[in-house]
Amino acid sequence: MTEGPLWSGLDLVARLNARVRGLVPDGVGGISIDTRTLRPGDLFFAIKGENSDGHDHVAAALEKGAAAAVIDEAHADAFGQAGPLYIVRDVLPALEDLGRAARGRMDGRVIAVTGSVGKTSTKEALRDVLSTVGATHASAASYNNHWGVPLTLARMPEDTRFGVFEIGMNHAGEITPLVAMVRPHIAIVTTVAPVHLEFFSGVEAIADAKAEIFSGLWPGGLAIINRDDPTYDRTRWHAENSPARHILSFGEHAQADARLEALTQVSDGSLVKAEVLGQVVNFHLGAPGKHLALNALAVLLAAKAAGLDLFAAASTLGRVKAGPGRGAQSRIETGRGAFTLIDESYNANPASMRAALDLLGSTMRGLSSRRIAVLGDMRELGPQAPALHRDLFKSVRDNDVDLVFAVGPLMRELFDALPSKLQGAWAETADEIAAGLFDVILPGDVVMVKGSNASRMGPLVASLKTRFSLPVEA
Template identity: 55%
Template sequence: MTEPLWTLDDAAAAMGGRVVADASAPRDLSGISIDTRTLKVGDLFFAIRGEARDGHDFVHDALARGAGAAVVAEERVGDLTDAGPVIAVPSRGEDGVLAAMQGLAVAARARTGARVLAVTGSVGKTGTKEALRHVLAAQGATHASVASYNNHWGVPLTLSRMPASSAFGVFEVGMNHAGEIAPLTRLVRPEIAIVTTVEPVHIEHFRSLSGIADAKGEIFSGLEPGGVAIINRDNPNFERLKAHALASRAGRIVSFGEHREADVRAERIVMRPDLSIVDVRAMGQAVTYQLGTPGRHTALNSLAVVAAVQALGADLALAALSLAQLRPPAGRGARTMLRIGDGEALLVDESYNANPASIRAALSTLAGVETAGRRIAVLGDMMELGTDAPALHRDLAAAIEEHGIDLVLTAGPLMQELFEALPASRRAAARPSSAELVDPLLDLLRSGDAVVVKGSNSTRMGRIVEALKARYGGADQDLAVGRSG
C-alpha cells in the first residue's frame, strides 16, 4: 500500500490549523494543489489568494472534484463547511493560507532525510534543475520543482509535495527583487546551493549588475552548516558571489567553468549540430560525457551538475552516462521536425522567457544547426530591462550578424529597435504582437529552414510555436544522445 503524502491530522498540526470534518472524511492526503484545473483525487487544496482570484471561491469545486480536504482561512470557515472537510488556519499577515503552506513546507523539510540542493541564476536555472533531477533520479528517489515553481508560493508548494522517503530534493529558487531569495532558501535549507550565472535580467529593479549578484548570493544564506556553494568561475561577479558564500555557513566553495582556476573545469567542448562532447577535469578527476542539445551555454551549465554530483559523493560515472539521456523542457530548446510539403523544417522552441544572454545563446545554437535552408529567428520583447531596454535590444544586431542568421521576425515595440538596426536583407517582418507575427512566418517558412522562437513570457511567443505545429504537424526530434541545459 502506498504511503500517503500527509495525513489530515499531521498536515493540520504542521500548519497550526484545526480540522473541520465529520468522522467519515478520508484521513489520507495524496498530493497538494492550488489549482482546481490540475487537482487530483485525494489532494489537499490550498485556497490561496492570487492577484486576480481568491482560492476560497473554488473550494466547493475542489472538494466536488475529489480533494481530500481544503485549507481555508479561519474567518471563511462558516461559508465553506458544507463543502466538505476543511482545515481552518489562522490569519497571518496578508494571506494566512499561504503562510499555512509555508508551515507545511517547514514540516516537510524537517521530516525528510533527503540530500537537498537549490539552484538559482539569471540564466539556466531551470535547465540545471532538470538536469540534476534526471541525473539523480538514476541514483535514488528524486523530488524536484515542477516547471519554474521558484517563487514565494512555488517553493513552499514544491516542498510540501516532497515525500518523506525522497533520497534527493532539487529546488529552483528565483527572484525579481532583492530580498526574495533569502526567505525561500531558509525554507529549503539546502546542503548544496548553485548559482549558474549573473546577467542583466530584471535589471529594472536593480541599480547595477552587482545588485543582481547580491540578490542571487542570498541563496547561500540558507545553506546547512558545512554545505557546499557552487559558483560560476567564468562570471565577472564570481568574487562577489564568493564573498556571500564565505559569509554563510558553507563549509566549501566549488567553482565551475572554463577558467583555469575552476575546480570543475571544461578542458574541451566539442560542438556538433545535435550534440556536444565535454571533457572535464573535476577536482582532479577526468570525466568525458555527451550532451544531446548543442550550445556552449548548456555545456557550461552541465559543469555545475558535475560539481553537485561530486559534492554529494554520488556516482559520477553513472551521472555522466545519464547526461546523454536528457530531453529539453517545453519552451527551453525542444526540437520539432515540421512537415512542409515533401520536406521538413526544424523548429527550436525557446519560447519560455528571454533576456540578452539567453537570446544570444539561442542564436548560437541556431547557428550550429545543419540545414539546407535558411536560419530564421523569431524574437519577442525582453522585459524588465529598465531604461537600457531599447539599447539592449538593438545590441542583439551584432549577434544576428555574427551567427549568420538569415531572416529575423520580431514581435513588440522593443524588438522593433532590433529590427530597425538590422540590414534590410535580414528583415523579414516586424509586428506589434506575437499573434500578428503568425501569418508572416507561416507564409515564408519552407522546407529546409531552421527556426528558433524566443521572447519573454508576457509576449506569448509560445502561440507561434503552437501555430507552426498546428499547420505543419511534425514530431519531436528524438536526439540519439539526449541533451542538457
Template identity: 55%
Template structure:
C-alpha cells in the same frame, strides 16, 4: 501500496489548523483546481487576480481530500466538505499555512537538498540535476519553474518523506525575495549559474543582481557547499557572499583555468555536445543530450553537485547523454511541409539578452542546406529598464556574428533590433506575436531552421503552436554515439 504524502491529521498539526473531520491519507498538494488530483489537499491561497476560497467548493467536488481555508471564510464553506481551518494572520493565512507545511516537510526529510538560482539557466540546470539524480535514488524536484513565494513552499510540501534527493529552483524579481525561500529549503548545496542583466529594471547594477542572487547562501546548512560560475565577472562578489554564510567551501565551475570543475574541451554538434572535463581532479568525458555551449557549461555545475553529494560521477555522465530539452527551452520538432521538412527550435519560455545570444549561437550550429535558412523569431525581452532599447539593438551583433539569415520581431523593443539589422536580414516586424503569426507560418520553407524566443508575456509560444498545428511535428531522429 504507495505511502500517502501526508495524513489529514499530520497536515493539520503541521499548520496549526482546526480539524473537524476524521484523519485520511492525502496524495498530494494543490493550489489549482485545473490540475487537482483526487485526494489532494487544496490550499485556498490568494492569487494576484482571484482568491482560492472562491474555488474551494469546486475543489472538494472534484475529489480534493480536504481544503485549507482561513477562519474568516470558513463559515461560508460549511458543509462543502473536509476543511482545515487556519487562524487569521498576516496578508494570507493560507499561504502561511502552506509555508508551515513546507517547514514540516523539510524537518521530516533525510534527503540531500540542492537549491539552484541564477539569471539564466536555472531551470535547465535543475532539470538536468533531477534527471541524473533520479538514476541514483528517489528524487523530488520543482515542477516547471515553481520558484517563487508560493512555488517553493508548494514544491517542498510535496516532497515525499522517502526522497533521497531534492532539487529546488529559487527565483526572484527583487532583492529580499530569495532569502526567505532558501531558509525554507535549507539546502546543503547552493548553485548560482550566472549573473546577467535580467530584471535589471529593479536594480541599479549587475552587482545588485549578484547580491540578490547571493541571498541563496543565507539558507545553507552549516558546512554546505556553494557552487559558482568561475567564468562570470560576479564570481568574486558571490564568493564573498558564500564565505560570509555558513558555507564550508566554494566550488567553482567553468572554462577558467582555476575552476575546480573545468571544461577542457567542448565539442558542439547540432543536437548534442561532448564535454571533456576535470571534476575536482577526476577526468570525465560525457555526452550531453542537449545542444548549446551554455547548457554544456551549466552541466559542469551539475557534475560539481553530483561530486559534492558523493553520488556516482560515472553514472551521472551516462545519464546526461539521455537528457532532452524541456518544452519551451530548446525542444526541437521536425515540421512536415508539403515539399520537404523544416526544423523548429522552441525557446519560447522566456528571454533576456544572455539567453537570446545563447539561442542564436545554438541556431547557428544547426546544419542548414541551401536554400534552407536560419530564421530567428524574437519577441520583446522585458524588465530591462532604461537600457531596454539599447540591449535589444545590441543583439544585432550576435545576429551578424552567427550568420542568421532572417529575423522576424514582435513588440516595440524588438523593433529596435529589426531597425539595426541590414535590410537582407529583416523579416517582418509586428506589434505583437499574434500579428506575426501568419507571416511566420506562411513564410517557412523546406530546409529552414526556425527558432522562436521571447519573454513569457509576449506569448511567442502561440507561434510555436501554430507551426506545429499547420505542419504537424515529431522529435527529430538522433544518432547518439559514444564520445572519445
C-alpha cells in the same frame, strides 16, 4: 518511495495549526492549489493569487475528490459543512509551515538552484542524474516563487533521498526567506545577467540578490558558482561570508574546478570534454548548446558532492533533453520538405537571448537553407531596454543568422539596426508576424523562436506546428 499517505490527517492539524470542521481524513496523497490538476485524495490549499482566490474553488475541489481543503478564518462561515476543512488564520503561511515540516522530517541531501539563466534546465538535469541512485523529489515546472517553493516542499515524501529546488526572484530579498525554508546542503548559482533591471540598479545588485541563496545553506555546505561570470568575485565574497565551508566553480575559465575543454554539437545533443576536480570526463549531453553544457558541469559538481560517482553521473547526462520553450527541437514537415524548429519561447533576457542565438548559430544547415530568428521583446529591463535590444545585433551577426523577424516595440530597436538583407519583418504582436513568417519558411531552414512570456511567442510556436503537418521530433 514508500507507499502510503503523504501526510496523515491528524498530523496535519498540528502542522497547519488548524482547527477542523468535519471528519479528519485518514491521510492525503498530495498537495494541490489548482483544481484543474487536483487528484482525488489531495489536500487543497485555497491560496489567494494575483488574479484569483482559491476560496472560490473550494467547492469544486471537494467535488473532484479532495480529501480536505485548507481555508482561512475569514471564509469559514461561508462553507458551513461543505466537507472536511482545515481552518487556519492565513492559508499561505500555513502552506509554508507544512513545507518547513516536510523539510524537517527529510534526512536526505538537498540542492537549491538559482541564476538568471538555466535554473529549470539545471534542476531537471539534477533530477535525472540523482534519480538513478535514489528517490528524488524536485520542483514541478518553474515552481520557484513565494508559493511554488513551499508547495514543492510540502509535496516532498518523507523518504526522499535527494531534494532539488529551483529558487527565483524579481526583487532583492525574495530568495532569503525561500532558501531559509529549503535549507540546502548545496547551492548553485548558474549565472548572473542583466535580468529584471527595472527593479535593480545594475548587474552587481542582481549578483547580491542571487547570492542570497548562500544564506540558507546548511552549515558547512557547498556553494557552486559560475567562474566565467563578470560578477564571480562579488558572488564568491557572499559565499565566503555564508554558512558555506566549501566553494567550487565551473566554466571555461582556466581556474574553474569543473572546466569545459571541448564541445561538439551532434544531431542528438552535444559531446562534451571537461576536467572535473582534476579528472578528465567525456560525456554525451542530450541537449545542444554551450550554456547547457556549462550548467551540466555544475550538475556534476553537485552530484559528486552528494555522494554519486562522477563518471556514472556523467554517463546519465545523455538522458537530459531540452524541454518545450527551452530549446526543444522539432522537424516540421511542410509537404515540400522539413524545416527545423527550435522552441526557445519560454521567457527571455539578454543572456538567454544570446545563448539561444548561439544555439541557432551552431545548428547544421544545407547550402541553400537559412537560419531564421524570430525574436520578441525582452521585458523588465528598465531604461536600458532599448540599448540591450540593439546590442543583440552582434550575436545575430556572429551566428550567421540569415533573417530576423522581430515582434514588439523594443525589438524594433534591433530590427532597425539590422542591414536590410537580414530584415524579415517587424510587427507589434506575434499574431501579426505569423502570416509573413509562414510564407517565408522553406525546407531545410532552421527557425528559432524566443521572447519574454508577455511577447506570446509560445502560441506562435504552436501555430507553426499546427500550420504544417505533425512534427517529427529532431
